[in-house]
Amino acid sequence: MRYSLFNIIANGLTGQRFSSPAWRQVAPKPAYDVIIVGGGGHGLATAYYLAKQHGVRNVAVLEKGWIGSGNSGRNTTIIRSNYLLPGNEPFYEWSMKLWEGLEQDLNYNIMVSQRGIINLIHNDAQRDVYVRRGNAMIVNGAGARLLDREEVRSYLPFLDFDNARFPVKGGMMQPRAGTARHDAVVWGYARGASDLGVDIIQNCEVTGFLRDGDAITGVATTRGEIKAKKVALAVAGSTSRLAGKLDLKLPIESFVLQAFISEGLKPFMETVFTFGAGHFYCSQSDKGELVFGGDLDGYNSYAQRGNLPTVEDVCEGGLALVPQLSRVRLLRQWAGVCDMSMDGSPIIQVGPLPGLYLNCAWNYGGFKATPASGWCFAHTIAKDEPHPLSAAFRLDRFRTGHLIDEKGVGASPNLH
Amino acid sequence: MLIPCPYCGARDSHEFTYRGAAVGPRPDPARPDAADAFHDYVYLRDNPAGDNAEYWYHGAGCRSWLKVVRDTTTHEIKSVTGAGGEVKP
Ligand SMILES: Cc1cc2nc3c(=O)[nH]c(=O)nc-3n(C[C@H](O)[C@H](O)[C@H](O)COP(=O)(O)OP(=O)(O)OC[C@H]3O[C@@H](n4cnc5c(N)ncnc54)[C@H](O)[C@@H]3O)c2cc1C
Numbered sequence: 109m110r111y112s113l114f115n116i117i118a119n120g121l122t123g124q125r126f127s128s129p130a131w132r133q134v135a136p137k138p139a140y141d142v143i144i145v146g147g148g149g150h151g152l153a154t155a156y157y158l159a160k161q162h163g164v165r166n167v168a169v170l171e172k173g174w175i176g177s178g179n180s181g182r183n184t185t186i187i188r189s190n191y192l193l194p195g196n197e198p199f200y201e202w203s204m205k206l207w208e209g210l211e212q213d214l215n216y217n218i219m220v221s222q223r224g225i226i227n228l229i230h231n232d233a234q235r236d237v238y239v240r241r242g243n244a245m246i247v248n249g250a251g252a253r254l255l256d257r258e259e260v261r262s263y264l265p266f267l268d269f270d271n272a273r274f275p276v277k278g279g280m281m282q283p284r285a286g287t288a289r290h291d292a293v294v295w296g297y298a299r300g301a302s303d304l305g306v307d308i309i310q311n312c313e314v315t316g317f318l319r320d321g322d323a324i325t326g327v328a329t330t331r332g333e334i335k336a337k338k339v340a341l342a343v344a345g346s347t348s349r350l351a352g353k354l355d356l357k358l359p360i361e362s363f364v365l366q367a368f369i370s371e372g373l374k375p376f377m378e379t380v381f382t383f384g385a386g387h388f389y390c391s392q393s394d395k396g397e398l399v400f401g402g403d404l405d406g407y408n409s410y411a412q413r414g415n416l417p418t419v420e421d422v423c424e425g426g427l428a429l430v431p432q433l434s435r436v437r438l439l440r441q442w443a444g445v446c447d448m449s450m451d452g453s454p455i456i457q458v459g460p461l462p463g464l465y466l467n468c469a470w471n472y473g474g475f476k477a478t479p480a481s482g483w484c485f486a487h488t489i490a491k492d493e494p495h496p497l498s499a500a501f502r503l504d505r506f507r508t509g510h511l512i513d514e515k516g517v518g519a520s521p522n523l524h
Numbered sequence: 525m526l527i528p529c530p531y532c533g534a535r536d537s538h539e540f541t542y543r544g545a546a547v548g549p550r551p552d553p554a555r556p557d558a559a560d561a562f563h564d565y566v567y568l569r570d571n572p573a574g575d576n577a578e579y580w581y582h583g584a585g586c587r588s589w590l591k592v593v594r595d596t597t598t599h600e601i602k603s604v605t606g607a608g609g610e611v612k613p
């Protein structure tokens with residue numbers, strides 16, 4: 109059913125008796141051309157573009173819980189294309205362009221809000237780094253603005269500009285960046301894919317693989333065995349667990365990242381801002397809550413809950429720069445398991461076994477990548493070769509030395 | 525999280541710095557397959573959902589390097605020794 113103002117009103121007035129579910133509820137078929145494991149944004153976007161761009165429609169997305177129950181439904185919803193390195197920036201900028209047209213494409217309100225993001229600058233060295241990054245963004249068509257202190261004040265008047273340790277000296281802004289409603293992105297892609305014939309199967313955990321020698325020929329699930337010509341993994345923090353069943357060791361470690369929201373407040377924060385030096389970033393949701401976060405909990409973890417020392421650390425960071433937050437109450441806190449890679453950048457790969465395709469290592473920043481990740485992974489699966497925009501995300505870069513290390517911290521996944 | 529340091533007793537995790545999975549020993553750079561061995565040593569991880577052997581540095585305590593076996597699904601600590609496996613001074 110195509111959504112329009114007319115049928116929203118008509119279905120509202122008739123008690124939804126004539127509306128249909130957003131996606132079909134189906135039982136798994138015995139075989140598919142492509143099985144995508146993981147019903148997060150990346151898996152569902154991949155299915156959507158496989159069907160739409162490549163005509164591959166005999167596809168199933170298998171999700172162990174409900175779709176969006178992983179990081180896609182747990183993130184702080186920031187979308188941006190403010191990367192520095194050549195392997196990254198064109199990919200993220202393509203993602204930004206897809207975001208800009210996604211609501212029309214999906215006929216679904218995903219609440220894309222291009223309110224801008226400001227990265228705060230506290231000293232000369234940081235300004236140099238941001239000027240360099242801004243130039244890389246401008247070269248790639250992403251756009252960037254260097255703000256002086258007074259311009260930052262016009263957007264974020266509540267900051268402690270004369271903070272003794274981190275005085276605010278300016279900022280780098282990407283005006284086109286912003287936020288999108290994370291659950292709606294999942295639901296919009298699911299609906300789009302389902303309409304094109306993709307089976308979305310929830311409560312179906314992949315527990316193993318069907319093999320013919322080296323080749324992958326299907327999956328074993330909690331709902332029986334399902335055969336497939338191609339099996340594509342998009343399971344984020346669970347990637348190593350599934351790869352382990354194939355005796356594959358990957359350059360990934362799983363870490364927990366927490367997110368927080370405050371009680372609802374009147375609108376006072378127009379843009380997203382990041383206080384990298386203090387490990388804090390924040391935006392205000394349309395409902396009025398402050399949505400914020402900081403660093404990873406520092407050690408490997410699959411416990412999807414997060415720990416108190418990090419809560420304290422994030423809140424301290426926020427209070428240092430926005431003192432008036434001291435009277436705001438924390439409403440909720442939660443966490444997701446992030447697939448942190450050894451250089452902080454993602455992996456999109458044909459193989460490494462015949463019949464297998466990998467989409468992982470999105471670290472703490474894969475929500476913004478959702479559209480381009482699906483776009484490029486669909487191409488990779490359909491054509492058995494990397495898409496030019498994600499060609500640098502190859503798995504063997506760790507062997508050949510072609511790392512994409514934005515932060516330059518080396519093989520320390522907890523520090524990216 | 526409390527980490528029972530073999531030298532200092534149970535101490536808050538705040539006092540420690542995490543160094544990551546206790547992989548090793550470092551391969552011999554002269555061995556013929558050194559490139560493969562280093563790729564494995566530096567980048568590839570089992571990343572278990574369960575017991576993980578890892579290095580922690582007790583910077584705000586005795587300043588020892590420790591090897592901790594910890595369950596990554598519950599954060600329960602199973603054992604702590606000196607980094608080389610030594611149990612007590
Ligand atoms: C707290 C937090 C804040 C974040 N903030 C941002 C942000 O502001 N901006 C940004 O760009 N990114 C952010 N991220 C990162 C972003 O959320 C993720 O990179 C992105 O959502 C990953 O999407 P995905 O589809 O790959 O993974 P997921 O959404 O995690 O989907 C993977 C799915 O696979 C399923 N699965 C796992 N194992 C199996 C199995 N064996 N069988 C079947 N299904 C399985 C899981 O249940 C899950 O639903 C944040 C992450 C967290 C945790």
Ligand SMILES: [Zn+2]
Pocket residue numbers: 529530531532533582585586587588
């Ligand atoms: Zn000690």
